[in-house]
Amino acid sequence: MLTDINNVPIDEALKRDGFVIVDNLIPEEMLPRLKDACERVINKARNGEWKHRRLVGTQFPPWTEGDDVWGVQHLLHPDLKESVFMEWYGSEALLSAVSQLIHTKREDLQFELFNLLINPQEHDFDLTWHRDAVPAETPQEKEEELLAIPHYGTQWNTALYADDCLYVVPNSHRRVRTPEERDITINDPKSHNMPGQLRVDLKPGQTVFYDNNILHRAAYFSSKKRATLHASMGTIEGGHHRAKTVFQHGLDWMNTEDFKATLPDSLKTPFANTQAMAARAGLDKLETKPIH
Numbered sequence: 302m303l304t305d306i307n308n309v310p311i312d313e314a315l316k317r318d319g320f321v322i323v324d325n326l327i328p329e330e331m332l333p334r335l336k337d338a339c340e341r342v343i344n345k346a347r348n349g350e351w352k353h354r355r356l357v358g359t360q361f362p363p364w365t366e367g368d369d370v371w372g373v374q375h376l377l378h379p380d381l382k383e384s385v386f387m388e389w390y391g392s393e394a395l396l397s398a399v400s401q402l403i404h405t406k407r408e409d410l411q412f413e414l415f416n417l418l419i420n421p422q423e424h425d426f427d428l429t430w431h432r433d434a435v436p437a438e439t440p441q442e443k444e445e446e447l448l449a450i451p452h453y454g455t456q457w458n459t460a461l462y463a464d465d466c467l468y469v470v471p472n473s474h475r476r477v478r479t480p481e482e483r484d485i486t487i488n489d490p491k492s493h494n495m496p497g498q499l500r501v502d503l504k505p506g507q508t509v510f511y512d513n514n515i516l517h518r519a520a521y522f523s524s525k526k527r528a529t530l531h532a533s534m535g536t537i538e539g540g541h542h543r544a545k546t547v548f549q550h551g552l553d554w555m556n557t558e559d560f561k562a563t564l565p566d567s568l569k570t571p572f573a574n575t576q577a578m579a580a581r582a583g584l585d586k587l588e589t590k591p592i593h
């Protein structure tokens with residue numbers, strides 16, 4: 302049973318607060334290799350050699366406008382040839398934490414996203430306060446309905462360098478917005494004064510798992526190095542519930558022999574589960590339209 306930095310079982314903390322901070326999910330020996338691989342993919346994304354990237358000026362996919370990069374997409378893409386990302390995504394401590402968090406057996410885990418969040422070079426900027434799967438304008442009754450749906454998965458940020466970019470409103474993940482929160486998310490979405498906001502302060506190597514419907518925002522600073530692994534996994538119990546959130550990122554490059562050849566044993570079944578989800582969702586490709 303894995304506990305968080307306050308000795309609370311991680312699944313309990315995530316359920317109660319909507320986020321949980323955990324130490325040591327990266328084996329010590331792997332940290333420098335992950336950092337080196339990040340340097341290489343960050344350079345490729347910044348010089349335009351790698352086109353799958355998040356660009357300043359746009360918050361949600363697709364990222365078509367701009368040139369200053371705040372995220373690198375698809376670290377597991379075989380064309381990047383950076384096997385350490387797959388090694389970590391399939392590593393024991395991480396899979397064990399995810400299984401505990403979403404109460405699922407290893408063979409029911411579902412392979413999903415693995416991206417990188419980085420500091421832009423030219424502009425400081427803020428992402429707006431948001432819930433990943435509930436747009437700000439959503440009427441209250443609809444918001445209530447959407448928040449009642451279980452997630453069948455989890456997402457996380459793992460900091461390779463100290464990272465205090467993320468802000469959350471603890472315990473906002475399962476309730477509708479208060480009138481003040483609603484007003485901020487719609488009319489002042491970059492507010493620095495959200496009631497109850499908490500800055501998530503990660504030391505190198507720490508991970509925050511967070512409910513993607515917790516109210517959150519992030520502040521990006523060009524002057525402060527950030528290389529934070531940003532990933533998710535699900536469980537097959539969700540049927541095709543996670544298909545939209547996951548496939549909106551465009552994952553059809555996983556449907557290749559090159560990609561499948563890179564899967565370690567620990568991720569073969571989770572990946573087969575992802576393909577089965579696409580089939581259940583009636584998709585013939587691992588891609589769908591953006592949510593936002």
Ligand SMILES: O=C(O)CCC(=O)C(=O)O
Pocket residue numbers: 418428433458466467517518519
């Ligand atoms: O930068 C972060 O830590 C959060 C990013 C985020 O909220 C998102 O990609 O939806």
Ligand SMILES: [Fe+2]
Pocket residue numbers: 431432433517
């Ligand atoms: Fe988000």
